[in-house]
Amino acid sequence: MAVKGLLAMDRGLFKAGERVCVAVSGGADSVALLLAMVEANTESAQNKTPLGVVLRAAHVHHGLRGAEADGDEEFVREVCERLGVPLTVFRVDTAARRVAEGEGVEEAARELRYEALRGLMASGAVDVVATAHTMDDQAETVVMKMVRGAWTEGLGGISPEIQGSGAGRIVRPLLGVRRVEVEVFLRERGQGWREDATNADVSLTRNRVRHVLMPMLREFNPAVDALVARTAEIAREEEGFWQAEVARVLPQVLLPGKPVRGGGRAVSTAVGEVGYALEIERLRAMPSALRRRIVRAAARKVFEDAEAAYVLGGEETAKVLALAGFGGVGGSVTGKIGSRLELHGGLRVERSAREIRLWRQG
Numbered sequence: 001m002a003v004k005g006l007l008a009m010d011r012g013l014f015k016a017g018e019r020v021c022v023a024v025s026g027g028a029d030s031v032a033l034l035l036a037m038v039e040a041n042t043e044s045a046q047n048k049t050p051l052g053v054v055l056r057a058a059h060v061h062h063g064l065r066g067a068e069a070d071g072d073e074e075f076v077r078e079v080c081e082r083l084g085v086p087l088t089v090f091r092v093d094t095a096a097r098r099v100a101e102g103e104g105v106e107e108a109a110r111e112l113r114y115e116a117l118r119g120l121m122a123s124g125a126v127d128v129v130a131t132a133h134t135m136d137d138q139a140e141t142v143v144m145k146m147v148r149g150a151w152t153e154g155l156g157g158i159s160p161e162i163q164g165s166g167a168g169r170i171v172r173p174l175l176g177v178r179r180v181e182v183e184v185f186l187r188e189r190g191q192g193w194r195e196d197a198t199n200a201d202v203s204l205t206r207n208r209v210r211h212v213l214m215p216m217l218r219e220f221n222p223a224v225d226a227l228v229a230r231t232a233e234i235a236r237e238e239e240g241f242w243q244a245e246v247a248r249v250l251p252q253v254l255l256p257g258k259p260v261r262g263g264g265r266a267v268s269t270a271v272g273e274v275g276y277a278l279e280i281e282r283l284r285a286m287p288s289a290l291r292r293r294i295v296r297a298a299a300r301k302v303f304e305d306a307e308a309a310y311v312l313g314g315e316e317t318a319k320v321l322a323l324a325g326f327g328g329v330g331g332s333v334t335g336k337i338g339s340r341l342e343l344h345g346g347l348r349v350e351r352s353a354r355e356i357r358l359w360r361q362g
Contacts, residue, residue: 007036009173016052021126026072026194029132032182056086062094090116121168133172136179139228152239157232275359
């Protein structure tokens with residue numbers, strides 16, 4: 001009998017004794033991850049050093065696709081029962097979330113899924129959640145973000161590991177594995193999987209990238225997935241450097257409020273107003289790469305107490321810099337003293353002789 005090959009997942013993401021929950025949708029990637037984790041946790045001729053983790057699984061029923069979704073849940077239950085892996089099933093209302101938050105179906109489903117999985121960690125039931133994102137997912141994500149004009153944090157794509165806000169981590173041990181390898185792994189074991197009919201719907205952005213754009217790119221270079229994944233790794237490392245550099249420089253150049261006659265600064269000029277300023281000459285002395293990041297970091301600081309991090313996009317960043325006198329954006333913004341900008345989320349920017357001030361009404 002031919003020896004079945006192990007899946008080349010990243011075992012370094014796990015530590016012996018950890019309680020690990022595998023998120024299982026029923027699709028090929030997640031079923032393969034569950035089987036691979038069981039094999040990696042079991043001593044065998046091919047696996048002399050088991051992981052030594054405590055395994056369980058979770059499945060999220062999104063309240064979509066009716067009987068098909070019910071079938072996914074039943075399939076996952078059967079697989080987990082056969083493997084002896086405890087399963088937790090969450091049922092969420094994606095349609096209600098879409099209405100309440102004004103999100104697309106993909107975004108709403110993803111947010112609810114991660115809320116459920118983070119809840120498991122917050123409860124203390126598990127230490128790590130493992131999701132089955134592959135190299136193909138990584139390449140698709142980076143290409144989508146590139147098309148939308150992402151900065152380096154976006155080009156970093158899917159991170160192999162995310163530390164939770166409290167205890168717990170989310171890990172992606174299959175980012176170095178191609179989807180074709182996943183299917184070979186499953187077929188060698190005679191293990192089936194579920195196909196989500198919506199995965200073929202090219203009206204959805206990711207599916208259009210997966211089924212139309214990526215095959216075209218592979219015609220230019222069959223190794224494009226690996227190359228894009230490597231680009232994402234480099235971007236994450238670059239972004240890590242810049243985050244540390246911005247954290248070092250920002251406190252030195254960020255000024256609270258606005259100047260007042262006689263010296264000093266007023267923290268705010270109106271009830272609930274939150275604002276910070278940057279001296280134009282200090283910005284002028286910076287390399288342009290650092291200047292852009294300092295402006296974006298100042299905008300985040302204005303919204304520091306908001307529920308979600310504020311992200312100043314590329315075009316808006318260019319407008320703020322044009323207001324400060326650093327280049328133009330099609331002539332629509334100039335560095336005239338007294339000029340103002342109103343940007344998304346209620347961020348306002350105004351130019352004085354020496355500063356640009358970013359503020360919002362609290």
